[in-house]
Amino acid sequence: MTDTSYVEETAARAAASGQSATARFRERSIEGATADRERVSRLASRVIKAINDTVIDERVTYDEYNALKAWLIKVGEDGEWPLFLDVWVEHSVEEVANDHRAGSKGTIEGPYYVEDAPTLPWNGTVPMRDDEPGRPLLFQGQVRSVDGTPLPSAKIELWHADNLGFYSQFAPGLPEWNLRGTFIADDDGRFEIHTIEPAPYQIPTDGACGQLIAAAGWHAWRPAHLHLKVSHEGYELLTTQLYFPGDPHNDDDIAGAVKPELILDPSPRANGDGYEVVYDFVLDPQ
Ligand code: MBD
């Protein structure tokens, strides 16, 4: 691949990902809160007041106001509302939603989850291309209740970017379920999942979110991460992500979704074939 074709391909993939994330969110028809009038009024008033306070405090000009209007219109046109919200807002929603949990830490879901990935056994290999680039990673552990009881047949959904930082179904040219799988733990709640190490991820730079990042002089990086949903009947669904030690963006994730408990401790495999890591999940009863 020449340099130009790589750049073009990257741009095309980035442009496609916002529209796909918006379409996916609509398809999933996730239920929002029921419209309690007082709650809507209270929340909307606070957000509007926060904006007005900023305008007054910062003496925002008409040029700046019009730039904001144009930018907000573009966020919608680019299909980047899921991206914008999941990068800059979801972490605080997650913090509130999960602060009662005694079990494993969760973190944000992000815009690229897809339901019903192919089901695989407790020791399966995530769907990948024959020549999938990246170091092999053996990800193993056990799912337990907070009281220590193993949770047989717990469900572990795993999805992550490839070695170039692209997610299947949100970037063209990847097999439908590439690096997405649903694993069913064994009778003792154990799993041994074979995958590859994902690359650090740069959020699309060619859309409205990228425009903001460039205009503000921020960076667009998330550290390399695995996304997971771990579930078992009678327990709260755990949505989380796991990170790799030494990633330069563990300390300044653009999405603010790294927690110390979520950094893995992988080691080279004895057979010389990539890395292995053990990580157990602890679920809170419902
Ligand atoms: C991602 O891969 C992601 O996990 C988040 C939270 C936002 C954008 C891209």
Ligand code: FE
């Ligand atoms: Fe991600």
